[in-house]
Amino acid sequence: MQKMERPVGEDMRHAAGETAGIGGITDRSEAEKSRDKYFSLYDFSPSGYVTLDKEGVILEANLTFANMLGVERFRLLSRPLALFLEKSYWDILYFHREKAFSSKKREWCEVQFKKMNGEKFFAQLQTIAVKDQKENYTLSLSAIMDITERKAMEDSLRVAFRELQEIFQVxxxxxxxxxxxxxxxxxxxxxxxxxxxxxxxxxxxxxxxxxxxxxxxxxxxxxxxxxxxxxxxxxxxxxxxxxxxxxxxxxxxxxxxxxxxxxxxxxxxxxxxxxxMEIREAISREQKTLSFILENIDQGVITMDDEGYIIHMNSAAEKYTGIPRKEAVGGHVSDVITLAKERTDYTCVRCLQELANGIVEFREHAPCGKNIFMVCRDGNAVRIEPRCAPIMDEKRAITGATMIFKVIE
Known part of the structure; x- marks a missing residue:
């Protein structure tokens, strides 16, 4: 009668018992306790474990792997591991195990399993060839780790990297x-x-x-x-x-x-x-040209904001008012343009009054009249002929005003 080989599960239990006996544990109850502890660690390990024969049929599996697939453990035994994989990964599993048997070293690969309820998950297999009782490499032991979250992160990183690459290039x-x-x-x-x-x-x-x-x-x-x-x-x-x-x-x-x-x-x-830079240089040239013109005309020019505070005053305005530009800039226009009350026709100075009060309501170049007398710093009154114009932004909102005046001898 042919002698029957001990099942792989029995091999593992036998090995566990022998391991428990190392170090002086000779009492059978102690050995059984050690063996039970070993199998508890095996069954409830965070990783799934599966033992396959040469053809890839499941001989032993721990509870963790059964729970991964959502199936009772006994339904895994004597069935090919490939049946629980997506079909596109069958060849990957085959060549992975062939490599493990050939190298006699730990090999790894990534595959996709399908659960009994139809859900899928990615896993990493680490496989090593092991000997049977006859000292032949006919068995393989695989550790199975769920890497679904890691794969999702890798996919997200891959998409982000591809987007970054496209942004980098375009x-x-x-x-x-x-x-x-x-x-x-x-x-x-x-x-x-x-x-x-x-x-x-x-x-x-x-x-x-x-x-x-x-x-x-x-x-x-x-x-x-x-x-x-x-x-x-x-x-x-x-x-x-x-x-x-x-x-x-x-x-x-x-x-x-x-x-x-x-x-x-x-x-x-x-x-x-x-x-x-070309536009900036062109603007700079225009500004220099405008500044040259303003500084060399014989008319006074005063620019102010929408509240009547002076932003710029040319040399002619400085000369006629007798007030230095450094002193005038930042001050209110009413402190620079002082009218001689007894000699000025106030019906003609609406624009100046509006400017002095910080109210700019006009929309077009406006003459301010001819009978207007300005008191200079030295106390003398000179007759001036001013014109006022608003400064507008791109939305035609008034942001300030410019007054140009000349002295009438």
Whole structure:
């Protein structure tokens, strides 16, 4: 009669009993207690455990794995583990176990199980080939850990990374990311074009080996400024493209720090501000031209806000009133334009009165009359002919007024 082999479950119980006997535990009741403790740990481990034969049929499973699948443990036994997997993962499980038998080392893979109620969960399998009673590698023991939450986090991170990558590439700014050693982590096409960097592998290289003048020294300066406590570093740099066109870029470097407040890397952005600079220079030229004209005309010009406080006064107004500009600016117009009451026709000074009271209601250039006399600081009264005009914003709301006057000899 052929001798029957002991079932795998009996092997494990036998091994547990032998383990319990190590260290002087010879009493049978003590051995049984140790064995029961061993199987309690096995059954209620946070990870599922399953023993398979050479064909992948379940010989033994702990309660944790049964609970993972939502099935009674006895319904798992003598059934292929693959039946509890999504069909698309069958090949992964097969090659995973083949590799474990071949290497005789711990191997791992990720698969998706399906529960009895139809729900699915991702799990990581760590498998090692084990010997049977004949010392042949015909069995495998797998630890099964539910990684559904981790996979969800990885998927979210993967989506966020992909979105970041798309933002990085479609940005109109040139972007360069460096790690803590100032090696290149990422560079978008705009930065490569601005820096005249030819196509090729630049990721992982030190910025000094890739980036040249005039950007190269700016990065070094940014590192020095930031490591000395600056929140960021910003400057402007001129860069000539391959076509020979000169452009002005705003160079801005932002650090990012690790949990120990050590520099973990840096993001550098280049923005083309050539058009803005040209507009700024054009405005500056216009302002200088206007200032030159205002300073050289023989008419007094006083600009004030919507409450009648003086913002600007030209040299002619300073001359006619006898009040220095430094003293007049910031003061109220009523303290600068003082009328000679006995000689002024008040029916003609509506605009001046409104300005003096901080009430600007007119909407068009308004003459203020001809019989108006202004008292200068020296006490003399001079006849002036003023005109007033409102200053409006883009919504046509009045934000101030300008008064232009000339002295009538």
């Amino acid at each position: 940005s109109g700014d040139g972007l360069l990311a460096l790690d803590e050693n100032l090696n290149i982590l990422r560079m978008n096409d705009v930065f490569a074009e601005v820096a005249n960097i030819k196509s090729g592998k630049v990721i992982g290289k030190h910025y000094k080996d890739v980036i040249h003048e005039p950007l190269y020294p700016r990065i070094g300066r940014a590192v020095n400024e930031i490591t000395q406590g600056a929140e960021y570093y910003q400057t402007e740099v001129e860069q000539t493209s391959e076509g020979g066109r000169l452009a002005i870029y705003r160079f801005r470097a932002h650090p990012f720090w690790d949990n120990d407040n050590h520099l973990a890397g840096m993001l550098i952005a280049l923005r083309n501000v050539t058009e803005q």
